[in-house]
Amino acid sequence: SQQGEEDPQALSIQEGENATMNCSYKTSINNLQWYRQNSGRGLVHLILIRSNEREKHSGRLRVTLDTSKKSSSLLITASRAADTASYFCATDASFTGGGNKLTFGTGTQLKVEL
């Protein structure tokens, strides 16, 4: 089952504009991560935010986390055509027992047009 729902499901913007996508999840988490996937290939890790952090930046990416609302947002500023991809949030709820078991959201398909 999927932990997160993302919206919008699809987003189309012009190059240079900002893109914002949102993720909601259901249970308490240790951290939340965002991944990008190009055309049905493997996923690439973008950024991680821990449950005790509220905002994090990496280059043109800005992630926020609101644990009280169980939600996160990913902002891509000054988008480029190369940003066209699907974006997934993934939650890590491994508080006990350890191990890697990320639960992925439904994804947002971003299209950046020239």
Place this chain on the structure above:
Amino acid sequence: KAGVTQTPRYLIKTRGQQVTLSCSPISGHRSVSWYQQTPGQGLQFLFEYFSETQRNKGNFPGRFSGRQFSNSRSEMNVSTLELGDSALYLCASSFTPGTGGTGANVLTFGAGSRLTVL
């Protein structure tokens, strides 16, 4: 540093057959996870191996199995294939062992093995 390598990249099987997929993690990564991706169900966790032991398992039937070797390479097997098993199977490796609460389980994914069941 070589990335995560998955073989084969594409394969076609018929119902009832079985399939074995292989994954070579990044050198030094001891955790290997497997995910199934389909248009209908999205990305679903299959299982995770660490030091040759299955540490986590998702909600898949027993037809789905895996193992990890001493060199951290992993294989997953699907027996008695069904049409619904058609999917992109993704392998991911991680350096952090995942200590829960202190570890950060950042995954590096391979390009995937696309399985079509006819």
